[in-house]
Amino acid sequence: MNVPAPRPFRVSTGARVGFLLLALYAFYAASQLDFTWDRFITGLDNGARFIGRMFPPNFSNWELLIKGLVESLQIAVLASLGGILISLPVSLLASRNLMPSWATWPARALIAVCRSLHPVIVAIFFVKAVGFGALAGILALVVASIGFIGKLFTEAIEEISLKQVEAVRATGASFANVILFGVLPQVFSRFVGFATYQTDSNLRSSTMVGIVGAGGIGGTLFAAFQRFDYDFVCAILLSIIALIMVGEMLANLIRAVFVEGLGFGSRDGKRPAPAVPSAAKEFD
Amino acid sequence: MTASLTIRGLVKEYKPGQPVLKGIDLEFDGAGLTAIIGASGTGKSTLIRCINRLVEPTAGEIIFAGEDIAKLRRGELRNARRRIGMVFQEYNLVERLSVMENLLTGRLGYTGAWQAWLRRFPAADIERSFALLETVGLASFADQRADSLSGGQRQRVGIARALMQEPRLMLADEPTSSLDPKTSVEIMTLLKEQGAAQGIPVIVNMHDVELSRRFADRIIGMKDGMVAFDGPPAELDHAMLKHIYGGEGWLH
CATH class of the missing domain: 3.40.50.300 (P-loop containing nucleotide triphosphate hydrolases)
Structure with a gap:
């Protein structure tokens, strides 16, 4: 009897139906939202006028601009510092390979709550709670930092080699010393990577929280939009881009100083792999 | 005793x-x-x-x-x-610390966290670790990172770390x-000699x-x-x- 050879690369019926449904839904949603070619052409027209009014950028109001940028930078630096300092003990408590479950549970819950809300929503919350200004922005980004690097720190700690920890324990070292000599050397370079990434991310977020009144250049930007000062908007956007680029250079410098300077980097002197996991994109 | x-x-x-x-x-x-x-x-x-x-x-x-x-x-x-000193099959050195720091790990039971963090170990401990490095034949390796050593060298560091504890x-x-x-054979010889030397x-x-x-x-x-x-x-x-x-x- 001839049994037909199984065909390779067969797509299951379920997958076919799934793709079909997805395509149908996309059409339906597009029709619901007036997502049509004509609408796009009308939009382009408007966009061209808008971009035309943005140039040349207007830097005449530079004092306001600098004030906003400096405030954003300060929000980012303070929020990162606070977030990192709080994340260190929280992530240690959350690590299941070092802590009993009564400690990991609450710590993990705290991280999960901090993670679940977008920084803008948290910023609105803090503006309502503590009033307009940079304090609300700082607090919002501290929360975001805990949610993000707290989780990454925890994962880094949970991936360490317990053999090294066991050897340090066997010498009669106290718990604090086990952490200092058995755990920290194994995670330090990754911590620095996560921390600088978070600082970078906070810098971007700090330009945004101002939109909801939580301080920084975002407020200035929003006001300029509302007044249709599009040339000033352009000046602000260019300044933000410059700020972010400078921030990135600073982050690389920090990594170089802390990781290579303290000898915790990878052995062959290469720069540690960029500590940005795939999930790291969501705050941008 | x-x-x-x-x-x-x-x-x-x-x-x-x-x-x-x-x-x-x-x-x-x-x-x-x-x-x-x-x-x-x-x-x-x-x-x-x-x-x-x-x-x-x-x-x-x-x-x-x-x-x-x-x-x-x-x-x-x-x-x-x-x-109680302990030596492990896979050496269990702290890979990213220097040989010297790994030896000083043997003194952590006597060192406060703050001193350990700042690497402020008593001078006697530092002296002892240099002497032990000499004993195990790794005198010039003090500043090397543990993960740069060969297996035999690592185990020598492991033994030196245990001896740092002045074990009974x-x-x-x-x-x-x-x-x-x-x-x-070299490692067993070292263990046997050091056990005898410490009694x-x-x-x-x-x-x-x-x-x-x-x-x-x-x-x-x-x-x-x-x-x-x-x-x-x-x-x-x-x-x-x-x-x-x-x-x-x-x-x-």
């Missing part, structure tokens, strides 16, 4: 009702190197880890320097561990199983029967969680090896 170790009725069950150690009674007096041999899975490693409670014993007594280690509370246990007892869990034959008992888990015959003053053979043989190497004959490991084809 020799610390003696007495183990009485030691039982360890990882799963209730399935003991890995089924009531071990052993005594270790004075100096000398004791090799524990036995097939894989007979509880050699568990036995040695119960002595400093890296593994929690289920029942029994472990009397070391007049204290029952099995009953100590956390702080007391840490104090007892400071006097030395445990070694298959210290040569990851090493080549020549390096294994302390050295207890070594081993796979290699010939190596244990060559270095041990006393051999303990384990089988199914029990002590099957306990005596000088000369008394360990083929019949006993066959009993401990099972089969006999490998003996010829």
